[in-house]
Amino acid sequence: MLFKKPSDVPSSEITPPSRYLNRRSFIAGAAALMGTAASGLAFKRLVKPTEDVIAGTKLQYKQGQYGTSEKQTPFNDITHYNNYYEFSTDKYEPAELAKNFNTRPWTIKVDGLVSKSQTFDIDSLMKLQLEERIYRMRCVEGWSMVIPWIGFPLSTLLNQVQPNSKAKFVEFTSLHDPKRLPGQQRGVLDWPYVEGLRMDEAMHPLTILAVGLYGETLPNQDGAPIRLVVPWKYGFKGIKAIVHIKLVDYQPTSTWTKAAPNEYGFYSNVNPNVDHPRWSQAKERRIGEFTKRPTLMFNGYGDQVASLYNGMDLKKYY
Amino acid sequence: MKPRYLKPFIFIAALLPLARLGWKAYNSALGANPIQVITWSTGTWTLVFLMLTLSITPLRKLTQQYWLIQYRRMLGLFAFFYGCLHFLTYIWLDQFFDVHSMLKDIAKRPFITVGFTAFVLLIPLALTSTQRSIRWLGKRWQMLHRLIYVTAVLGVIHYIWLVKADLRKPLIYAAILSVLLGYRILTWTVNRLSRDLQSTPQSATLKNRSAVAD
Numbered sequence: 001m002l003f004k005k006p007s008d009v010p011s012s013e014i015t016p017p018s019r020y021l022n023r024r025s026f027i028a029g030a031a032a033l034m035g036t037a038a039s040g041l042a043f044k045r046l047v048k049p050t051e052d053v054i055a056g057t058k059l060q061y062k063q064g065q066y067g068t069s070e071k072q073t074p075f076n077d078i079t080h081y082n083n084y085y086e087f088s089t090d091k092y093e094p095a096e097l098a099k100n101f102n103t104r105p106w107t108i109k110v111d112g113l114v115s116k117s118q119t120f121d122i123d124s125l126m127k128l129q130l131e132e133r134i135y136r137m138r139c140v141e142g143w144s145m146v147i148p149w150i151g152f153p154l155s156t157l158l159n160q161v162q163p164n165s166k167a168k169f170v171e172f173t174s175l176h177d178p179k180r181l182p183g184q185q186r187g188v189l190d191w192p193y194v195e196g197l198r199m200d201e202a203m204h205p206l207t208i209l210a211v212g213l214y215g216e217t218l219p220n221q222d223g224a225p226i227r228l229v230v231p232w233k234y235g236f237k238g239i240k241a242i243v244h245i246k247l248v249d250y251q252p253t254s255t256w257t258k259a260a261p262n263e264y265g266f267y268s269n270v271n272p273n274v275d276h277p278r279w280s281q282a283k284e285r286r287i288g289e290f291t292k293r294p295t296l297m298f299n300g301y302g303d304q305v306a307s308l309y310n311g312m313d314l315k316k317y318y
Numbered sequence: 319m320k321p322r323y324l325k326p327f328i329f330i331a332a333l334l335p336l337a338r339l340g341w342k343a344y345n346s347a348l349g350a351n352p353i354q355v356i357t358w359s360t361g362t363w364t365l366v367f368l369m370l371t372l373s374i375t376p377l378r379k380l381t382q383q384y385w386l387i388q389y390r391r392m393l394g395l396f397a398f399f400y401g402c403l404h405f406l407t408y409i410w411l412d413q414f415f416d417v418h419s420m421l422k423d424i425a426k427r428p429f430i431t432v433g434f435t436a437f438v439l440l441i442p443l444a445l446t447s448t449q450r451s452i453r454w455l456g457k458r459w460q461m462l463h464r465l466i467y468v469t470a471v472l473g474v475i476h477y478i479w480l481v482k483a484d485l486r487k488p489l490i491y492a493a494i495l496s497v498l499l500g501y502r503i504l505t506w507t508v509n510r511l512s513r514d515l516q517s518t519p520q521s522a523t524l525k526n527r528s529a530v531a532d
Contacts, residue, residue: 081350089484092349141482143351188483259483278479279427283419287350291414 056216061150064131066206066231066304072134073145075214077287082221083139084240085189086174086181098220101180103241106225110157112247113167118160122225126211128152133208135231137238138270138299144284149229150212155203157245163199167247170202171195172228175241189255195228195239196252196266198308206231206304209242232301234268265318269309270299274318328389332396335363336403353411360404365477365491367397368470372498379505391447394466398444401437429479436472439465467502470495 080095087094087101103122111117130150138144158170176192178184184191201207210229211218218224223240230237236256256264263277272282272295283292298305309317339359342348348355371394378386413420423430443463445451452459474495477488 077350085483091351143354275426278429280419280423285351285353290353290411292412 056212056214056219058216059126059130059150059212061130061132061212061215064133066301067132067134068136068146068300069134070136070146071288072148073287078145078147078213079219079221081287083141083235084183084221084223086183086191086193086241087221088183089188094221095219097182098224101220101224103220103225106243108226108242108245110161110245110247112163112171113249114161114163114247116161120157122211125152125157125209125226128156130211132215133210133229133231135229136299137229137231137235138284138295140234140236140264140268140276140281142279142281142284143287144295145287148214149208149210150215150218151208151210151229153205154207154209154228155205157209158202158247161247163247166249168199168249169247169251170197170199171246171248171252172197172239172242173244173246174239175243181241190258191255193239193255194252195237195254197230197237198251200308201230201305204305204308206301232269232298232305234264234270236264237268267309267314267317269305269314269318270295271297271314271318273297274315325389325392328392332367332393335359335400353407357404357407357412360400360407361477364397364400364404365470365473367393367400368466368473369491369494369498371397371466372470372495376498376501395444395447398440401440405434405437429476432472432479433476436469436476439469439472443469467499470499 081091082094083091084094084098087097106122107119108122109119130152132148132150134146134148136144137147172195174193175181176184208229210227211225213222218227226242227240228238228242251266254264254266257266275281281295284295285292339356343352371390374386374390374393378384409415409420424434443465446455446459446462455462474488474491477491478485481488
């Protein structure tokens, strides 16, 4: 068991005095203190990740911008806690079920309102300048991770096909193959998975297509061979196993929006002030941490992206 | 026939889910989000024990093993026990005694509102589960303990409302509960009809009228 020396505890982990002095009642405060003492130690043991190695290919990449220095979520948690309904609605199952999913050969068709539509082979995309982006990932369910993605900006790909002036949105589609993706044999969602971004969101430097994490090729359960990562939006916007990217003049209907339009909007920006109809979005549990932390507007990327939504009522465009 | 040593056997069996959870927690085998696993597990076993409690009456009547009634209280109390653990997980591990946030949750989140209500309704049942209370309350005891139907229905609704898209598991509980409650509706209806048939048409009408007046 690991014990932290006081000097090992970063100041960010220390509860600010305003929080513990403001406890509503003495009883709650006392209980919380006892709880911390007992559970803090126990929790260390509770979350100690069991390491198991998944063979991945090492990637060549440079260090990208916008990275956070926050503690990265262990590889084992990123690869064994996956919302990937194409394999299973159980978060613990995709790791096993995706094991034999074959991601070669794989092509991505990029077409629509562009001057040069193209079909890219995944291996040619792997040869682009890859960079590491250490992003926070906030799931709409109220948990979060810090993930060291390897990928390239989506704009790099879009610039190659030259979108024309009529292109207003980008529509992404996942692989539809119920034989290889057993979850698609059930109509839990309307397959294939579809996601969309506004053109300026798609071209934003924070938006990447990821092909790896922790320096290696993307594990199947995390969306191999290529997936979208938009760090200021809820995780489900990050569509996995992409086969088709289409530039369009209409706002695409995301799969989750189709499933429950009042719960999952097109934008789905991380927003602590707009609750999911059934639960609060004000706080989140960082995987590996015991107490919840406040959720940040735009998942903490407001400086970079808030201007995209100037003048928009984010309660209406959730 | 009533097997010997059944009571301690059921008691130990009912503690196994908790032991398994404790063992997994001790061995760091609860995965990336242990608190969620603990919440799910305790919630699931609350529902299971509610269903088991509700299945005693149909079971003993259908099989004519009337001694089964002796285990109903224990199963009901285990439902309350796992319900308490589930509730404790929420206020301690999940919310960490943030009273403000919990009050907001209970008021604003329908699935938490119904879950909380289901739990609160179990408290008087657990408190009046003693032999003394049964004697003291008499006929009213049975009336009071019909609250378990409400708890079970709210518990299943609580489960249905919290899932995102995959309704398979909560609907299994809904189906089981429908059978258990359907059995009761059926027997009540049958008893009612046979009673009505026995009485004269005139008195039946009078009885209905008085029922309305009640």
